[in-house]
Amino acid sequence: LRVQAKEVQTLGEAVLLAAGVPREHAALQLELLIEAELRGFPSHGLMRLPTIVKRVAAGLVDPDTRGEHVWRGDALVEVDGENGLGPVVALHALNVVVERAKRTGVAVALLRRANHLGMLAWYVEQAARRGHLAIMTCTAEALVHPWGGSRPMLGTNPVAIGVPAVPDPLVLDMSTSAVSMGKLIDYERRGAPIPHGWAIDSDGRSTTDASAAIAGAISPFGGAKGYALGLALEVLVASLTHTSLGTDVVGTLDTVSPSSKGDVIIAFGEQDGSTITRTGDYLEQVRRCPTDVDGSVGVPGDRSRTARDSALSDGFELADSTAEELQVLHQDAMTSSARDRVSRT
């Protein structure tokens, strides 16, 4: 089903409004999910909406709060997310540390009890477009095995970096796993074999069977180095934010547990214009690098930007299952708000 951003934004907002989410927060949550769709990352898109709605209904999400801020120093704020919506709590925290970094040079927000932040690129890109270099990282459910190990013990722990540049910032947003769980589930549904190197079965053997992989563990990207980076991020985030580690991390994929992962946001002061121009010039040189036999050279963020431009003008494909779920949610929302109107009269 091909849809336009605007129509699903309206539809999704109506669903969240009916669930009791304030209009501004609903708009923000939807914007993030739709941005993921536009950029070609449906795993972080509208397929997340049913879980969010269920978590709100179950009282696992407080849709009203932007989190409580306690400064632990001139440049570091601890954010108790108070179970708020991820994008609501995190975007507010980002704006606060970006503002603070103008004076202090650098500022950090440490988030606990915020719900799933979604695509980190969305945040660091906003900072970078305002001239601020930003770094974000967070923990996630333990789906990845240690290098040489056979059990999932660490998260897919992503890292995102936004660096101001003209005409467009560099926007890195990568998990430290070889593949996402969403992709494994997609392969399983289609009955397709997965490539070696993506995952292991529960005996610790490399597997091409998606079901065996889901029962086993996802591999870190880049072998021992990728594992080392993912583990370092796991303990960095958990140490700084006082949140859970390894298999104790819950509450971003399920509809039963409060979120126990952590998020770290680092923002720097404003970059001067000549630096932003120079960075852009270098990135352009990199794009023009003579290619190898197969190749073309991109800069992190390029592919998303191209996909987004085309999806904004031509619409984007919504997976059938997601479209159906969205339809059901919307119907439920309309019914319940009609019921509310009746009970109010």
Added chain:
Amino acid sequence: LRVQAKEVQTLGEAVLLAAGVPREHAALQLELLIEAELRGFPSHGLMRLPTIVKRVAAGLVDPDTRGEHVWRGDALVEVDGENGLGPVVALHALNVVVERAKRTGVAVALLRRANHLGMLAWYVEQAARRGHLAIMTCTAEALVHPWGGSRPMLGTNPVAIGVPAVPDPLVLDMSTSAVSMGKLIDYERRGAPIPHGWAIDSDGRSTTDASAAIAGAISPFGGAKGYALGLALEVLVASLTHTSLGTDVVGTLDTVSPSSKGDVIIAFGEQDGSTITRTGDYLEQVRRCPTDVDGSVGVPGDRSRTARDSALSDGFELADSTAEELQVLHQDAMTSSARDRVSRT
């Protein structure tokens, strides 16, 4: 040649003293080089000493300075390294931001014009052992090709993370390249083929020929993701420190150019004891993860620590070429200081 840390420390210090390096700075530079040897990273060890001596003699290193600090905010200091020795400038900067972070929560040092820092693990481990989480990253000579590209356009840009834990911190120190240039040179000397994936020849084709690789470019680790991370670090460091980008980065391997790379140090406030204990418990769980078919599971820093313990008690192997160079340097130093004594009388 098997040597003891103490004897090469004395020998090396004498060489640097004769070159005009103050005793305290000579001791620090040697400690760093020897720590690399002890941990099994000779590429960052004593084989670097001849280059350092030549750079001091050529006036590319000012052995006296610890760098000039200008605070750009309460939490961010710009460090003009004034061409000082890498470890002298960087360790001082690290100590300063660790101290500042106690009050501000986080503090950052941005270094330009510091000579080669050497093994980053040495720095972040010191911070972590004092209870401070620290992150370091820097640029380096352009030896790595963009993913899909055929020319070296970015550095081996390492990232290091030290996280306090009992009994020992997690110490990550990894380059974003598949392999170091030192290793390629070693394979070339031995006439051994290199594995596919390490490097490309100058036509952009994967090669197993070490000489062709050296004339070509090193590959990023972990494919497109490792490239994206390395490129993000390249522009992050250069933007923040106002230092060179890509092929303009010089002066860490040669003996003709002032150093034009940059270094970034991020230090956080002190971790509380219970967090440090909890992190250690989790890392211990990870080490005990059931292994896969080949495997054993380690935590970043473990292998270095084991190597160091054994090398401290039993000594370590010095490459013949390094031992010879050291001997020659020492003889030159003794001759020149004898000459100085004569000329003074």
